[in-house]
Amino acid sequence: MNKRIVWVVWPCLALLAACGERQQTISQDARADTAAFKGTGMPYAAPGWKQGDKGSWEQQLKVRTQMGQNDYNKVQ
């Protein structure tokens, strides 16, 4: 008798549990982002700087801006 109750009650409880509603919350505010100087951790990055070193990243961008976009540097 007890065994029968277990075999009937437990599946019912399991079925009811499936009806449980998942918590729905509106996510508030944007998540924190990883700083760009930390890099991607992958080798597909521009050479000449160390991923994770903020100083070298800033220097890399400054040099790249001057070398790539200041065409007076190329003709002088």
Added chain:
Amino acid sequence: MARMKFVCDSERCIECNSCVTACKNEHEVPWGVNRRRVVTLNDGVPGERSVSVACMHCSDAPCMAVCPVNCFYRTDEGVVLHDKDVCIGCGYCSYACPFGAPQFPAAGTFGVRGKMDKCTFCAGGPEANGSQAEFDKYGRNRLAEGKLPACAEMCSTKALLAGDGDVVADIFRNRVVKRGKGAEAWGWGTAYGSKQAGQPAGGKS
């Protein structure tokens, strides 16, 4: 501390749309969404000017001010980004932006407006740097690869400058001094100046 800024030199822009193409290709931007576009003023009239326009990553961004769910955030480098998991696609940012930067994909049923998409200064989003999830939602994160925005790097005449504000301002100033004209940096005052868009002229801010 680097402060990332865009400036378009209208004396040099030839409306080739290479910036638009580079952006589309780099981030695999869907059809109907234009993160960057070239606007021509006085088209066909002698003296016409073309300007490449996208999100300018304003110092006091109006989109951030009006967003009802605070999906925008600004990085330490001054790049204005947003979290697509928080965006509800209401479109308020689109009305507030003086540059028409926010774009909305309309691929859903009955043209339902999706989550906002805009220029990220090639800095991705809140997902892990360089991850597939970041690429799928925001495109490539070139800044984390030590590169500059693809639009500026692919500009055929180097009209579009992107990078640290001090450096690009220095390059632009040097050009203006050498050619002796064309000092108008379109959108610079609106995006980074003390006089922000929407403020009354001469009034207290």
